[in-house]
Amino acid sequence: MKYNHRLLLKGNEAAVYGALLAGCDCYFGYPITPASEIAQAAALLFPKLHRTFIQAESEIGAINMIIGGVAAGHRCLTASSGLGISLKQEGVSYLAGYEMPAVILDITRGGPGLGNIGPEQADYFQLVKGGGHGSYKCLVFTPNSVQEMCDMTVDAFHMAEKYRMPAYVMADGVIGQMMESVELPEPATDVYDPEWKMGRIVDGKANYITSIYMEHDDLEAQNVKLQKKYREIEAKEQRCENYLTDDAELVIVAYGICSRIARGAVDQLRAEGLKVGLIRPQMVYPFPVDALQKIVKGGKAKAVMSLEMSAGQMIEDVKLAVECKLPVVLCNRMGGNVPGGDEVCAAAKKVLKELAK
Amino acid sequence: MSEKVKFGRSAVFFDPFERRPGPIKKNMHYCPGCGHGILHKLIAEAIEEYGIQGKTVIIAPVGCAVFAYYYFNVGSISVPHGRAPAVATGASRANPESFVISYQGDGDLAAIGFNEFIQAANRGEKISVFFVNNSNYGMTGGQMAPTTLPGQITTTSPYGRNPETDGFPTKVCEIVNALEAPVYIERVALTSTANILKAKKAVNKAIENLRDRKGFSLVEVLSPCPINLKMNADQVNDFIDEKMTKFFPLGCLRDRSAATPVGELPPAIIREPEEVKSLLLPGISENSNAADASKFAVFSKERRVKICGFGGQGVLSLGLNLANMGRLSKLNVSWMPSYGPEQRGGAASCAVIVNSGAISSPMVDRDCDLLIAMTQTGLDKFRHVLGGNGILVYDHSTMAKPEVGANQKVYGLDALAIANSVGNPKCANSAIIGALSVILRENGFSESEEKAFDAAYLDAITENFAAKPAVLKQNLEAFAAGKKAALA
Ligand SMILES: Cc1ncc(C[n+]2csc(CCOP(=O)(O)OP(=O)(O)O)c2C)c(N)n1
Ligand code: SF4
Ligand SMILES: [Mg+2]
Numbered sequence: 001m002k003y004n005h006r007l008l009l010k011g012n013e014a015a016v017y018g019a020l021l022a023g024c025d026c027y028f029g030y031p032i033t034p035a036s037e038i039a040q041a042a043a044l045l046f047p048k049l050h051r052t053f054i055q056a057e058s059e060i061g062a063i064n065m066i067i068g069g070v071a072a073g074h075r076c077l078t079a080s081s082g083l084g085i086s087l088k089q090e091g092v093s094y095l096a097g098y099e100m101p102a103v104i105l106d107i108t109r110g111g112p113g114l115g116n117i118g119p120e121q122a123d124y125f126q127l128v129k130g131g132g133h134g135s136y137k138c139l140v141f142t143p144n145s146v147q148e149m150c151d152m153t154v155d156a157f158h159m160a161e162k163y164r165m166p167a168y169v170m171a172d173g174v175i176g177q178m179m180e181s182v183e184l185p186e187p188a189t190d191v192y193d194p195e196w197k198m199g200r201i202v203d204g205k206a207n208y209i210t211s212i213y214m215e216h217d218d219l220e221a222q223n224v225k226l227q228k229k230y231r232e233i234e235a236k237e238q239r240c241e242n243y244l245t246d247d248a249e250l251v252i253v254a255y256g257i258c259s260r261i262a263r264g265a266v267d268q269l270r271a272e273g274l275k276v277g278l279i280r281p282q283m284v285y286p287f288p289v290d291a292l293q294k295i296v297k298g299g300k301a302k303a304v305m306s307l308e309m310s311a312g313q314m315i316e317d318v319k320l321a322v323e324c325k326l327p328v329v330l331c332n333r334m335g336g337n338v339p340g341g342d343e344v345c346a347a348a349k350k351v352l353k354e355l356a357k
Numbered sequence: 358m359s360e361k362v363k364f365g366r367s368a369v370f371f372d373p374f375e376r377r378p379g380p381i382k383k384n385m386h387y388c389p390g391c392g393h394g395i396l397h398k399l400i401a402e403a404i405e406e407y408g409i410q411g412k413t414v415i416i417a418p419v420g421c422a423v424f425a426y427y428y429f430n431v432g433s434i435s436v437p438h439g440r441a442p443a444v445a446t447g448a449s450r451a452n453p454e455s456f457v458i459s460y461q462g463d464g465d466l467a468a469i470g471f472n473e474f475i476q477a478a479n480r481g482e483k484i485s486v487f488f489v490n491n492s493n494y495g496m497t498g499g500q501m502a503p504t505t506l507p508g509q510i511t512t513t514s515p516y517g518r519n520p521e522t523d524g525f526p527t528k529v530c531e532i533v534n535a536l537e538a539p540v541y542i543e544r545v546a547l548t549s550t551a552n553i554l555k556a557k558k559a560v561n562k563a564i565e566n567l568r569d570r571k572g573f574s575l576v577e578v579l580s581p582c583p584i585n586l587k588m589n590a591d592q593v594n595d596f597i598d599e600k601m602t603k604f605f606p607l608g609c610l611r612d613r614s615a616a617t618p619v620g621e622l623p624p625a626i627i628r629e630p631e632e633v634k635s636l637l638l639p640g641i642s643e644n645s646n647a648a649d650a651s652k653f654a655v656f657s658k659e660r661r662v663k664i665c666g667f668g669g670q671g672v673l674s675l676g677l678n679l680a681n682m683g684r685l686s687k688l689n690v691s692w693m694p695s696y697g698p699e700q701r702g703g704a705a706s707c708a709v710i711v712n713s714g715a716i717s718s719p720m721v722d723r724d725c726d727l728l729i730a731m732t733q734t735g736l737d738k739f740r741h742v743l744g745g746n747g748i749l750v751y752d753h754s755t756m757a758k759p760e761v762g763a764n765q766k767v768y769g770l771d772a773l774a775i776a777n778s779v780g781n782p783k784c785a786n787s788a789i790i791g792a793l794s795v796i797l798r799e800n801g802f803s804e805s806e807e808k809a810f811d812a813a814y815l816d817a818i819t820e821n822f823a824a825k826p827a828v829l830k831q832n833l834e835a836f837a838a839g840k841k842a843a844l845a
Contacts, residue, residue, distance in 0.1 A: 068447025199432020264717030
């Protein structure tokens with residue numbers, strides 16, 4: 001029998017297909033706009049494959065069910081948005097402490113507080129900078145298409161397992177809600193059975209999992225170990241797409257829906273003869289520092305513009321990456337507003353004009 | 358008065374307690390006279406007796422029992438404060454063959470984690486909960502717990518618990534007894550030999566239920582914490598027997614174990630790739646007409662459509678139909694709905710973009726090539742997005758003919774009337790698409806593009822209604838009628 005792998009799906013739905021095809025066994029989640037289609041698709045599809053779907057009592061319940069499912073040796077998925085992610089942070093810190101993999105989808109919305117359901121990107125800090133207590137990091141994928149919602153969910157499972165840590169797929173409300181054609185991958189055939197799983201008998205003793213290290217030296221050693229892992233990830237796993245950056249005088253940095261708008265703007269500006277390029281982080285942890293260093297060293301770039309739907313969160317990483325060697329400006333919208341292509345072009349032109357002075 | 362009860366070491370316990378850091382490996386970390394140690398022994402013995410050690414998992418709380426994994430040679434995890442029942446839920450659902458125990462204190466279960474607990478109970482998770490009620494927060498130095506008695510002095514109720522401001526002690530078993538799902542609920546105490554023997558029976562029952570996958574069991578254990586209550590062993594036992602049991606009467610509140618059949622394991626997870634695909638993906642139909650992208654020269658440039666109206670008018674599904682036609686023609690398409698409260702207020706809109714190349718933003722906020730307005734409010738809201746050479750299609754049964762710019766085109770259509778004429782008002786979208794075929798032909802489609810468009814429609818609608826031939830037929834009629842109306 002032949003099957004049609006090319007479906008028209010919402011970003012939110014594509015992530016669920018991606019998870020199932022990656023071999024995810026359990027979905028635990030609490031509904032929230034603009035992520036609810038994830039729970040709905042999971043409720044429909046997981047039982048078809050005799051896999052587990054639970055509508056948890058809260059995001060706190062959901063992330064702790066994840067802890068249980070993952071500890072039991074299964075691939076597990078949860079999803080939420082902004083305020084729900086805030087509630088999950090305690091559990092995510094524990095996952096980091098346990099060194100357990102899990103995949104969390106964050107379909108970002110406007111904040112602070114209840115904010116609104118518009119597509120802000122103001123969860124950057126809480127995902128990229130740790131978010132909960134302790135010195136830990138999470139992998140953060142930033143898809144900009146429905147295809148990438150699927151593919152990066154698959155990748156998130158693999159990388160989370162490789163490094164034994166939580167991975168986020170962070171998409172804004174537009175990427176979650178929009179539909180595009182997706183080419184779905186083949187189902188996973190690997191056998192997932194982590195050696196560290198709870199209850200596995202090793203030398204007559206059942207495995208346990210904890211994040212407590214009562215001795216200060218022990219906890220320091222555990223932290224040193226985690227930091228070493230993070231440095232390795234920063235060296236090996238940076239992911240981005242460069243578009244017309246080689247000769248660009250102005251380089252825009254944008255992820256998610258902003259990166260698509262930015263790409264349209266770059267085309268428009270190029271058509272007018274302006275040398276503008278785009279770096280699109282496909283992951284924001286690790287941040288594509290090397291790509292930014294390259295444009296600094298290349299000597300052509302005169303400024304960098306961080307395009308974001310937040311008050312300016314990613315811009316801090318952009319500044320760290322260029323190490324004050326180039327001016328970094330912010331072009332942003334907030335509150336659920338999505339920047340228009342014209343707006344981005346105008347902002348870029350303004351920067352180029354300043355530089356020409 | 359208490360007597361000392363001695364136990365041999367269960368095989369479920371490690372010997373020595375190697376996982377305990379520091380030099381002491383023979384003894385538990387609990388204070389002398391603490392109830393946790395006794396309960397641990399009862400649980401270990403029951404696990405051994407019922408032969409479930411290899412598949413048992415203990416979820417350890419935050420509280421004095423956080424180090425349960427020092428002692429039990431079973432799978433274990435120490436989890437966030439109060440969250441053990443949620444972790445237990447995840448563990449037991451992910452691995453239904455395992456036997457999952459949630460071990461919790463009164464602060465952990467009845468304060469910070471009450472929601473996780475009561476929800477797991479209400480779902481009837483097949484787990485057993487051992488709930489240590491020692492009337493205070495042992496680990497953090499004897500603060501007030503939800504179970505602290507009225508007038509009881511603790512480090513955070515230095516004047517005694519005041520029911521006016523702190524409420525009364527939380528009766529967990531009684532609350533759980535109001536739920537349908539739980540199978541077994543009993544409250545015991547660890548004060549005398551007789552009581553400890555009753556506690557042992559209760560622990561055994563909960564472990565038996567676990568082994569037999571009968572459902573949710575709760576054993577509340579009134580347990581001495583001599584250190585924080587600043588009492589000796591006899592005093593603390595008297596306190597439990599005389600004062601605590603007034604609020605927390607001992608006994609079995611519910612036992613439906615006998616009437617509950619042994620639980621069956623759920624069916625195995627489906628992983629076999631062919632089976633996974635057959636359950637997730639549509640089969641490829643043999644008689645596909647699929648027009649391909651190469652037939653649509655017009656889409657070498659991005660084409661942008663906006664559709665607006667009321668929810669229920671099929672605004673979103675019209676967009677979906679167009680996007681599906683694009684997908685089947687192997688073009689790049691995007692469909693972006695308005696989402697959230699906007700829909701609730703009645704207004705609905707969506708944007709569809711079709712392009713043989715990459716689509717940048719899926720939003721249509723300007724340079725729209727085709728605006729389809731089903732309501733005047735929708736038109737008022739979005740007419741500014743229509744490009745200078747754009748086409749406006751409106752519902753002329755409810756709207757006056759709108760004024761348009763010099764290079765813009767306007768077409769009125771009563772799709773509902775056309776749909777009604779074929780006997781199914783739900784076919785209005787097919788009527789509109791039929792009309793679009795003609796309208797687009799008038800505005801740039803070549804003859805072969807019109808054919809490819811019609812073929813894509815046929816594919817899309819066939820895919821949609823493959824299982825409902827009668828509805829499929831009505832849609833095809835509406836499409837033809839839409840074409841005819843537009844030609845007229
Ligand atoms: C989120 C969080 N808040 C507070 C604490 C501090 N804390 C540790 S144990 C505990 C109370 C435990 O009391 P109980 O559940 O009654 O267990 P016991 O020690 O009495 O057995 C508290 C408040 C914590 N670890 N985590
Ligand atoms: S503080 Fe209380 S509950 Fe904790 S170990 Fe000591 S006696 Fe037991
Ligand atoms: Mg307590």
